[in-house]
Amino acid sequence: MATTLIARSARSRQVLAACISFCMAAVLLGSCSRDEESAVETGSLELTLDPENPVVGPSRLTLVIADPNGDPLTRAEVKIEGNMNHAGMVPVFADAVETEPGRYEAEIEFTMGGDWFLLVEAVSADGTHMSWKKDVWGVRRN
C-alpha cells in the first residue's frame, strides 16, 4: 500500500509537471506566433482618412502606394476590407480607384463605433500581391 501510495503521488507529480509544461508550451506557442502578421508588407502604403478622426458613416480614404522599389504603384487593383476588432461584426468592402499615379481613393462605410482595422490588398499590373493591415482606432458615433 505504502509503495503504491508513493508511486501514485510520484505519478501525480509527473502528471502535474507534464500539465504545467504543456500549458507553458501552449502559451509560448501562442505568444510566438502572435507577431507573424497575416499581411505581407513589401511596398509601402500611406493611408489618410477624411474625416481624420473617423465617425460612424462613410469615410473617404486616400491611399498612396509605392512598389518595393519605392516607385508609385500604378494601374493596380486595390481592394479594401474593413473589420472590427471584435468578432461577430459584418465586414465592409470597397474598391479603390486610381486618381493620380500611385494615388488611390475609396469610400468606406464604418457601420459601428469602436476599433476597426482595414485590410488593403493591391495587385499590380504584373500580378504582384501586396497587402497591409492598418488600424483605425476609436471610430466615434456622430
Add this chain to the structure above:
Amino acid sequence: MEPMRQQSRSWAIPFPRDILLVPVIGAFLRWRHSRLGLQLVAGALLLVLVLEGLFGPDIAPKNLTTLLVWVHYRGLLVLALLAIGNVFCMGCPLLLPRAIARRLFKPVRSFPRVLRRKWIGVATFVAILFSYEAWDLWSDPRWTAGLILILLGTALAVDASFKGAPFCKFVCPIGQFNFLASTMAPTEVRARDLDICKDCRTKDCIRGRREEESDKVIQQGCELALYLPLKEGNLDCTFCLDCVHACPHDNVALALRLPGEELVADPVRSGIGRLSRRKDLAVLAVLFCFGALLNAFGMVEPVYELQVALAGMLGTDSEPLVLAVLFVLGLILLPALMLGFAGKLALKFAHSSNRIGTHWIRMAWSLIPLGMGIWTAHYMFHFLTGLWTFVPVAQHLGERIGSPLLGAPNWGRGGLHESLVWPIEMGFLGMGIIGSLAIATRLVQQDFGPRWRAALTPWAVVHVSLFSAAVWLMLQPMDMRGTFL
C-alpha cells in the same frame, strides 16, 4: 420555515415535472454514457477551436475561435442556463483529458481542507474578467486558444492530483459562474421522494454504486459532494447526472422548479452548509453582479474617457495598471460602499439587532437575478447582432483547409439589427430587477417580520441604481475597443 420546505419537497414528482421522464430527451439523459457523448461532441469542437485559434488567421472576426468563444458560446451559455439549467457543465469537454488520466490512476488525496472554500474560484473568476480586458482576449485568437489550453491543463493537474471534482467545485471560473447562474434555472437535480431516501441504506448517490463482492465502484456517486436527500438548489451541481445513474431506487429527478426560489431558503445544504454562513459564496455573488456591470462597462465610450482620466491622474500609460485601479473601484470599493451602507441603513430603519454580517451575506444573494439579467442582456447583444457571422467564418475555414463543402464565404451575413436587439436586452434587465426585488423582499420579510418594508428600502435603492446603471450602459453604443491609451 424548514418543516414547510421538507413538506414541499417530499411530493413524488409526477410525469411532466421530471425531464428524465420526457420521451427521447429523458431516455438520452438516463443513458449512462449521455454525459460522455455530449463531452465527446464538445471535445471535437474544442479541438478545432484550439487548432484554429493557434494556427488560423490572426484576425479575430475571421477566426472561428474568437468568434465562437466570445460571441456564440457565451450567448448560448446564458440562454441554456436560463432555459434549461447547467447543461454546459454537463457537456464540458475540459474534463475529457482528466477522464483519461483518471483511468490511468486514481488520486487518493482529498483537496486540502483550507482550500475547500470558493476563494480560489473568486480569484480565477476575477482573473478571467481582468485578463479579458487587459489583454483583449476577445480580439486575440492565440490567447483565446491559450486560455482554453490553460483551463484544460489546470483541470487535468488539479483533478489528477486530488480525488473528487475539486477543479469544478473550487477552481474553474466558468463553473463558478454556472453555479451561480443556475440558481436562476428552471430545473434542478433532486431526490424524487425523500421517504425512499430515508429507507435507503446504500446511499449510492454519494458513495457510488459498488460491485457486491469486490466493493469496486462501478458507477461513481456525486463527485461534488452533494448528498441528494440534503441537496438544495443548483449551487455546485454540474448536472453530471452521476447520481441519477448511481441511485439504485431510481429516485433522482431532473425536476422543474421555480427559478431563483432556492436563493431565499437557508437550510443546511449538502456540500455547502448554510448560505448565511458562507462569506466566500456571498463574495462570489457580489462579484457576479458587479462583474457583469464592469464587463459591459468595459465596452462603452465613457469607460475610455474614465481610463484616460485615471491614467492622467496616476501619471502612467500602463493599461493593465489603469485597469487594475478600475477593477478595485468597480469590484471592491463600489460594492463595499453600496452594500455596506444599504445593510447598515436597513438594520437602522428596521430598529433591528440582527447581525450585520449575516444580513450582508443573505442580501448578497438578491443580486443574482439582476446580475444574470445584465450578463444575459450584454451577451445577447453580441450573440444576436453576430448570429450568422459564423457561417462565412466557417466557410472561410473550409476554404483555407481546401474543403469545398461549405462553399465560398458570404461575408454579408450578420445578425439582428441593434435596434431589434435592444428591446430584448431591456427584457432581460427588466426580469433581472423584478427577480432581485422579489428575492430581497422575501429575505427581509423572513428576517425583519413586520418591519420588512423599512429594511427593504435601502436595498431597493441599491437594486434600482444598479438596474439604472445597466440600462444606461445598454443604451450606450457598444464600442468594443481594445485600446484607450
